Amino acid sequence: MRSITLLAVSKGQPASRLESALALGLTQFGENYLDEALGKISALAGTAAEWHFIGRLQGNKTRPVAEHFSWVHGVDRERIARRLSEQRSARAAPLNVCVQVNIAGEASKSGVSAAEALPLLHAIRPLPRLRLRGLMCMLPFDLPATEQHRHFAALRGLLETANAQGLGLDTLSMGMSDDLEAAVAEGASIVRIGTALFGRRPQ
Numbered sequence: 001m002r003s004i005t006l007l008a009v010s011k012g013q014p015a016s017r018l019e020s021a022l023a024l025g026l027t028q029f030g031e032n033y034l035d036e037a038l039g040k041i042s043a044l045a046g047t048a049a050e051w052h053f054i055g056r057l058q059g060n061k062t063r064p065v066a067e068h069f070s071w072v073h074g075v076d077r078e079r080i081a082r083r084l085s086e087q088r089s090a091r092a093a094p095l096n097v098c099v100q101v102n103i104a105g106e107a108s109k110s111g112v113s114a115a116e117a118l119p120l121l122h123a124i125r126p127l128p129r130l131r132l133r134g135l136m137c138m139l140p141f142d143l144p145a146t147e148q149h150r151h152f153a154a155l156r157g158l159l160e161t162a163n164a165q166g167l168g169l170d171t172l173s174m175g176m177s178d179d180l181e182a183a184v185a186e187g188a189s190i191v192r193i194g195t196a197l198f199g200r201r202p203q
């Protein structure tokens, strides 16, 4: 049986709500905004919480991410990966990373194209302090379900191609509140859910 990790996307939520989620057994939290995340990470220090950085990562912000998170979803440049590897402490477990793919080919979205993904994966694989886990994508909102399925299936196909080249990936980080069902049907291993768990984010 395949198991799927529910990543609770807690951006915009106060630490008290994360404590409630922890009490219900959720341990994996996804955050986009570094300063906001660092406050919650220190507030929840000593708990079972594990932190996934899911936002856009700027080159000058890699150090706190390398120091405080277990996962980075959304690496799309080799330079960022190199910095994360250099900055990850030798005492910590390797940092888990996924490469973000702009699978729907949207203009102005982060992520590499499907064609760029394989060379980037091969470049990241040998970095010593990273553990390359797989691929991540984010689809445009309000796509018809058939389109959601098509894009998620394409990401899975890319993972299979990468594994045929010996990359040994085990993670498809795909599916949010609006496209969760299609992502699960197409093989998601981590779904990143905010609104459907916590309700609308406070402003």
Ligand SMILES: *Cc1c(COP(=O)(O)O)cnc(C)c1O
Pocket (backbone or CB within 6 Å): 009, 011, 032, 054, 055, 138, 176, 177, 178, 192, 193, 194, 195, 196
């Ligand atoms: C905000 C966010 C999510 C969660 O979105 P919801 O629609 O609230 O479930 C998932 N992934 C990323 C990268 C996000 O920025």
